[in-house]
Amino acid sequence: MVNEMYHHKDHFIYKLIQEELDQHPFGREMCTRFPPEPNGYLHIGSAYAIHTNYAMSQALNGTFHLRFDDTNPLKEDIEYVNAILEDIKWLGYDPGPHIYYGSDYSEEIYNTAVALIKQGKAYVCDLTPDEVTEYRGTLTEPGKNSPYRDRSPQENLELFARMKNGDFPAASKVVRAKIDMASPNINMRDPVLYRIIHAEHYRTGHDWCIYPMYDFAHPIQDAIEGITYSLCSIEFKDHRPLYEWVLQQLEIPEPPRQREFGRLNLTGVVTSKRFLRQMVEGGYVDGWDDPRLPTLRGLRRRGFTPESIRSFIEEIGSIRTQSTVDISLLDHCLRQDLKEKTMSVMAVLRPLKVVITNYPENTVELLQMENNSENEALGRREVPFSRTIYIERDDFMEDPPKGFHRLSPGAEVRLKGAYFIRCEEVIKDPATGEITELRCTYDPLTRSGTGFTGRKVKGTIHWVSDTQAVTAEVRLYEKLLLDPETPQDSEDWMSRINPDSLITVSRVLMEPLPEPPRPEQKFQFLRHGYFCLEPNGHAGDRLVFNRIVPLKDSWSKR
Structure with missing residues (x-):
């Protein structure tokens, strides 16, 4: 279904991969993956990354994996795992049997670290987190070696074993790769591979108290699963040398390849996990599925369809760098999807x-x-x-x-x-x-x-007839931020939250429907826009509808 609508031949990633595959670098089928951290909910920006990985695997007759990057027990929860699974399947990117967990590879990743220590390519470091940062240097100045860098492999192996056994407090020691503290790429200046975390893991319990860093675990997990292409957003480009370094040390034949695409931002939309969490926990919105949020759960509750989101990504097309897209395009794609699908009914709001x-x-x-x-x-x-x-x-x-x-x-x-x-x-x-x-x-x-x-x-x-009218409640949503150009790293964006982003109309009269509406069913209210019945359907004895978008389509007039 997704492959039929995906204009893959116009995408620079498709062209790049196809050119590489023409050289037959792999003795296995093409395979991509999407590796979300189960520490929050997916949002509209995530959909672009999922789509790129899934659609490329489909276009090139490959396989798509969903792998949870669950290597930090302090932030992860089974609630997020279940939500991510539900959202991805709702979008139409079902991985089928190919659902994996990074925590299932804990033993293999640990053994890889042991092998690097034996080869003298990794060491246990006692610097504090602040000291590690200080020793790393800056973008213009080289770093300096840790005083623990020259420990013998035997001493490092003993210390690492004790770290695994829980002999040391959290953050007191780390394992670092021994690469080059003068590297122009700061990610190659003896990056941390393992850290100590004393916390219960939602999946492995208390089996482990040391956990690998993403940049170390990621290439190993890809190699274990037979991934051929790790497609990720552009901010990981500077991490590619470390990805390749790890695979080189493992001497993996036909190693997977990391390739980057642009990062998607939307006007007036905050997709930073930190800021989204502040909005939810600060009570600015009504939970992670608030229809004003760009989370997939929020968009679904508001009434967006998976078809409209996929169409939106198609319209964006190929992004090479960081790009900001007008949110009106998403509204336009929704209208195009709903205009021939929905029943038009009469509802009087005032x-x-x-x-x-x-x-x-x-x-x-x-x-x-x-x-x-x-x-x-x-x-x-x-x-x-x-x-x-x-x-x-x-x-x-x-x-x-x-x-x-x-x-x-x-x-x-x-x-x-x-x-x-x-x-x-x-x-x-x-x-x-x-x-x-x-x-x-x-x-x-x-x-x-x-x-x-x-x-x-x-x-x-x-109009609506008096005696036959059905009373409903309607929630009218507008943009959450007043200033659509507010940068995501701006600390004062909360002061720009639109006070009228939600207007509730409690006595709406509408014509009687031929049959009771289903939760999440969409309608066009004549002259008012497209509406969706709330998932729970009612507030007391009243039907509750969310307005998805007004009828006016400003995008097509630009």
Whole structure:
């Protein structure tokens, strides 16, 4: 499914890999992987990385692995594992049986470190974390050797064994690679390979108290699984020499290759795990699945479809460096996906009562309406019409400006799928002057679908019948950040949170649906946008809908 829509031949990563595969560097099938840390929830930026790895494996007749990089028990939890599995499958990138865990390779990774120590290519270092940083040097100045760098292999082996046995407190010792403290690449200045962490691991319990660093574990795990291409975002480019160094020391035949693609950022969207956590824990949003967040769980709850997200990634195409994309493109892709799939229904968010004085009392008329003007296959439905209806308060103006084509005193409009009505009288609250009711008349000869060819009106408005109306609650979402250009590393971005990012409308009247809506079912509310029924469906006795996006599509007009 994903392969059919993926324009792989236009992607620079595809061209690069295809050129390399033409040289037959591997005696095994092409294989990629996505290695998330189970310490948080996936977001829209993650989807780009998943898609790139999955789609490349499909395009090149390979295999896709999902591997959890669970080498830090202080931050990881089975809750995140389950959420990541669910989100990836929901997106359509099911790895099938190829689900792996870095922690399952603990023994192999440990033995690799032992081998490096025996070869004199790794050592146990007693410097504190701050001292390790200080000794590393800067981008313009070389580092200096640790005073523990020249320990003998035998002493290092004994110390490493004691680290494994739990003889030392956390952070008191590390194992470092012995490479080059003067390297222009700071990642090659004797990087840390192992550290001590005394904590229970969600998967291995207390079996281990030493854990490998990602840069060390990653190439070993790739080699164990037979990965051919480690496709990762551009910030890992400077880590590639270390990736290759580890594989060289292992003397892996036909070693996997790391290749980088650009990192995706979106305007007005914070994808930093640290900032997302601050928003959730600080109460700025309602949990990790808050519909305003760019987490996949939040987007799903809001109503985004996996098809729209995949289409969005397709539209972005090939990214070589860090790139920022207008979030409006994601909205556009959603509209394109939903416009022929969803039923159009009438819902009134700010009801204004209308009594049609010449319509028969105690009469309910069932009018036929199309469910989707762009897709006849969705059929038609019956909508009740009666003497008392509700329209949008914004669809009436007592003193309208020029060009206002909706309802006003003495003016006539068409009710969607029904009749022409004319406003004859305006009723107001004597105390406040607020308009409480309109008295109108209708022309029975103007019913839609009867072939009426008489006079015309410029305005058509939607409506809901009084006695048959269903009461609902609607949540209107806007951008979470006021300033879409706020950089992700800006510490003052929380002061720019949009106070109107969520507006709850508690008394919405909508036409009765042909059948009870399903959780996460999508609808188009005429003139208001696309809406999704909340996963739990109700707030008390009311249906609850989230607005996914308004109908206006600003992207296609740029």
